[in-house]
Amino acid sequence: MQTANCGIEMNFTEITNERFGEKYYKLHHKSGLDIIICPKKDFNSSYALIGTHFGSINSKFIHNGKKVTVPDGTAHYLEHKLFESEEGDAFTLYAKTGASANAYTSFDVTCYLFSCTDKFDESLEILFDLIQSPYFTPETVAKEQGIIGQEIKMYQDSPEWKVTMNLLQALYHNHPINIDIAGTVETIAEITPEILYECYNSYYNLNNMVLCIVGNVDPERVIEIADNKLKINEPVHTESIFPDEPYEVKQSYTEQKLPVAVPLFALGFKEKAPKSFAGTKELICTSIILKAFAGSGSSLYRRLLDEKLINSSFGTEYMEGCGYRTVIFEGESRDPEKAAEIIKEEVIKLHQSGVSEQDLEIARRSVYGEIAYSFDSPSAIASEVINAEFTGRKISEASSIIAEITLSDINERLKDQLDTGNCCLSVIKGID
Amino acid sequence: MSDFVRNEICEGVAFNSIVDTRFKISRISASLAAPLNKKTAAANALLSCVLTRSCKKFPDFTALSRELDALYGASLYPSVRRFGDFQVITISAAGLDDRYSLDGESVSSQLTELLCSILFEPNLKDGLFNEDDVEQERRQLIENIDAEFNDKRTYAINRCIETMCRNEPFSVGRFGSREDVTALTQESIFNSWKQLLDNSRVELAMLGSADPENAYQGFKKYFADKPRKTGGTTTVVKDIPEIKRITETEEISQSKLVMGFRAAYPENKTQLVANSLMSAILGGTPTSKLFTNVREKQSLCYYCASRVDNSKGIMLIDSGVEIKNIEKTEEAVMEQLRLLKNGCITDDELNSAKLAIKNAYISSLDSLGALQSFYINGILLDKAMSPLEAAAIVDDISKDQITELAKQIKLDTVFSLIGN
Structure with a gap:
């Protein structure tokens, strides 16, 4: 650039x-x-x-x-x-x-x-x-x-x-x-x-x-x-003005009943969040971690599928802004509690083993492709630009940063994310 | 951007392409259109999921997903939709344009190969699909069908169509029914694969900067000696002996009102465009009759929109309202429709709807996905045209033409989903 x-x-x-x-x-x-x-x-x-x-x-x-x-x-x-x-x-x-x-x-x-x-x-x-x-x-x-x-x-x-x-x-x-x-x-x-x-x-x-x-x-x-x-x-x-927010989650479980035929869940891992925005490099590291850990080619995804706990609606999201940062796993599931339990189990293993070199390379290419595709959409470009301006990130720096990310960047970033002791499961169940 | 090019491979099978170097993505797809039928709908839908899960070359779901990730996050996915009294199964692949790959490899040729492999060389064992794949996809498809109830706007629209068209093929859900999916056998899925590839109407498409020749030859190899007769028509209903009214109750905060109408089934390109223009005037833009009167003047709702389905000759108007306002909203909608039928269309209304529709047509030139849908839909209706041709037609449509089409609109079904 x-x-x-x-x-x-x-x-x-x-x-x-x-x-x-x-x-x-x-x-x-x-x-x-x-x-x-x-x-x-x-x-x-x-x-x-x-x-x-x-x-x-x-x-x-x-x-x-x-x-x-x-x-x-x-x-x-x-x-x-x-x-x-x-x-x-x-x-x-x-x-x-x-x-x-x-x-x-x-x-x-x-x-x-x-x-x-x-x-x-x-x-x-x-x-x-x-x-x-x-x-x-x-x-x-x-x-x-x-x-x-x-x-x-x-x-x-x-x-x-x-x-x-x-x-x-x-x-x-x-x-x-x-x-x-x-x-x-x-x-x-x-x-x-x-x-x-x-x-x-x-x-x-x-x-x-x-x-x-x-x-x-x-x-x-x-x-x-x-x-x-x-x-x-x-x-x-x-x-x-933003109030001080403790690191700990308020509750570890929340449930609501609505007329649904398949229950929905969102499992959120709350993170330490300064009153500032994450940088581009941090965001890319998180995208790579989530792709490698929970993308459709991951062992977690396969395990959840084999145990009939998710369907193609399953996905991940990183919500971050001034004073809040949370990784969310979400989707439809016949048994949200079981799905959440498995995700947490696999997160513990991920923290022990780290992301592998091979998983990093595959995820890097996939995330690189997603960045490239976004340039085909004027609305995606514009919202990315506005976002960058408001958060102090540089316009269009993601594509050059992604090529340089190393395994130690990824595993360093992982240390601050996905704390299984600080997460919450939200469930929407059907009305009996 | 090159012109749209269409090559017939054999009777009933055609390859369509546009070479366009503006984009970083290339798209390739196969759309298979078969008559919509309760007996085959579920099998076709499940087949599309099974096909994209694995293939002979990548016989495992995880291996295939990793291959796509490594191919710069290329996507490979099925879509199933109702199009008139037809079910259209589309398998699409999209990926990075060759110019942007990190080490110079050709993504487009790999994608073409992959799509051909998915379609023609599935993961078969003893002549049947892999049982694990079938069971996994069956479970997910059933959850998909069940989950259509989760979104109440979609659910209410589906129930209205199901009721309105109950004696027509169009009432069959795009995935078939839960019961039909549950009852499918290995043999029926295999038959559906043979039937779709050998007997359905096939529209292949490639859009992007890559030379389409490679894909054309790949498809030609399979389809060249397999001509097929692709008849079939869509039932068009004009007489409504009695308006059907259905009310269901759920624990919801906002009630949904869906009104199903019979509209003109377009006989030519002009009528097709004019039908869309008419719906835009009635309830398709923020200056439409429904938006300005039902939302802005009466504050009855957040949305009250009309959309015409040219593949079937029906129109739907739906809104989310307070339970006590359901009747009032229905009356307000009928009043605006009455005005439209009586030719009460101001020049401003006509002109702004024309500009909005033209804007939508011309904008589709800037998205490969939108271009693909625009051309394939036109082709399936035997009214193929370019977005620019459609935009030019808009200019010549008169108020009288709109009124004539509006007069053919008849209320058929009112579906209400109310809170308790």
Whole structure:
């Protein structure tokens, strides 16, 4: 990977991923917004994603010296309401350009996006207006209660979502990762226009946001539009507050009954988590460990299959962010307790033997392939870029790091992960 | 990107390819379409799982998985779907483009070889599939069928279709029934393999930067002397003597309402595109009639969407609502449909739906997976066209054409899943 100024007047920094032939142009715009463009000249579509480092876990913060606590689900509620401005809603405006628009809120970011094959300039203008024209009144806020209330109830009925949420509630004593992103019907009833403005002013400052565009676009044209549309934002100081979280899990088992025909499980191993993000190398080591240990070619996978304890829904996930880190094994199983017991047994063996050289090489190639495939998807590139910017990781460094990972890197990393004395099993069982 | 190229290998078997160097992945697939039938559906579905579990060259599941991992995480997977009154079994392989392999090996030729081996040289013992493989995959397929109940939106949609089409092949689930899968014998799975390869309609596809010649020759070797007659039609129902209503109760917080309609079965490419456009106007976009009225104005739901199935000539509208709002939502949906039938379509509604549909068609040019589905679906309906051709057709569709298609929409079945 190389970094260089590309020499055009716009002061872009050019970042090149030589291995995959990808280029990024990065610029800190005078408005405060960081803009990263990944041109794909031979594509028919363009994809734009703008994000703020504000998600459901940022419910307590200090803004201009004032301590603020907002109701659970506020970040997500704000995402819905930002689509409306005094002139109408953004969907109506996008309808005139043909762009397909959407937005999402996760535990730690809120993002707004569109993808289009025509009228890119107009769509980008709509996106810039959308994030710069908050308009919240008691009436517009009240109207959303019914809609989001139904979204919350839809998730309450989703066994896949509940098995993970219940796990996080059982793993974490204090960290707000244990609270549902959308909140509850009761907490969203407390949301007022004032609360939404408070969050908007604290987190929707352009200095706290990143725009990534992937596709058939001209970087200089993007900057022209930004120059015209973006107001210069003075940086604000907003500090999220996270409570101290003990290392130990809160509970080692949690269970809920829902109408399911096959039980679901999520087995989470809580880790030491500083109030910072994991680095790219740590993330790649974890991907390799999980692929070698629990991928479909592993002896663990085979044992669970042979004992009829998992099916093709089985998989692993690493959830990490500010103050939380957890490896999760999840899937459907007729006997979740037995499946968890075997996973723990095999984890103990893994800690004794470490990952083998041969398993590392196979997993390295597999994870390398996954990174390569992600470059085919504009949405995957854009969310990776936004993630990197918010977490301090370098864009596109994964493909070069992966080639250099050694067995001792892997086994060193393993020492901090998969503590069988600090895990929890979450189960969704059918109603008797 | 090259043009789409189609070579007929023999009657009923064709090889389709697009050479496209923009991507880091290449895809190769075999789609086998057979009439949907309760007797064979379960066997075909289980066969697709057994085939991708092992083969003669890699007779063990773990060995095959490790081979795929070492091949840069290449994927090999079956998919089974209902397409009109047909069951389509697709075995796909996807992997890294040769240009990006770490030590210069050709991934695409290995993938082609692997897919041919999976299809033509399965892991047989004394003329039957490996028993362990069959039992493992049978158990997993049954869990798959059971798990369709876990997601209530999917479950409600499946129940609506099952009820609406109860006297038609389309009511057979894509995997067959749990009972049928349980009862399958080794012989029936072996027969299904022979039948599918030798008698079904076969659409092969290769997309990516690799030269498709290699794959073409590999498939040709097997299929060249095996022509087959591939008839079969899809039942299209136009008259509904009585609306069917079914209500089930479960312990859920949100009730589901699924309305099944009979719609036009497209006779040509224009009607196919127009049917999709009509559904977009009604409930396919955030400015559609259903989204703006049922969600935004009345705050009844988070989603209320329509989608037309051109392979069968039906349309489904579904929503998740409070139990007390089920009737109100049904009325609100019928009111928007009535407006559509009466030609109450504003220029804005028509134009924004046209732009949205065109955006979707043209965007599919930027994804090999989307391109593959687009072409194969068109081919299976005997209405093959490029995404650009489809986008051009959109421009010429008039409000009257939409209204004409809307008038053919008739409510057939209402399925409600309510909380208690």
